Amino acid sequence: MNVSIDTSRCIGCGMCEYTAPGVFRIVGRFSTALPDPDEAQYRRARDAANGCPVNAISVKK
Numbered sequence: 001m002n003v004s005i006d007t008s009r010c011i012g013c014g015m016c017e018y019t020a021p022g023v024f025r026i027v028g029r030f031s032t033a034l035p036d037p038d039e040a041q042y043r044r045a046r047d048a049a050n051g052c053p054v055n056a057i058s059v060k061k
């Protein structure tokens, strides 16, 4: 799974970390994707991407 975050869009709201804490973590004012997220987290990561209010998350399998 490949997860990327456009930090020029991210507003640090924390929704992605709340939805998929095994994939995302807020560091400072932005979200970061944890290295090598578990494939089992794919659905949650997709949910987080869909819930991001500024469409900053890209998730590819």
Ligand code: SF4
Pocket (backbone or CB within 6 Å): 005, 009, 010, 011, 012, 013, 014, 015, 016, 017, 030, 031, 048, 051, 052, 053, 054, 055, 056, 057
């Ligand atoms: S949900 Fe989107 S805007 Fe909010 S912290 Fe995550 S990446 Fe940033």
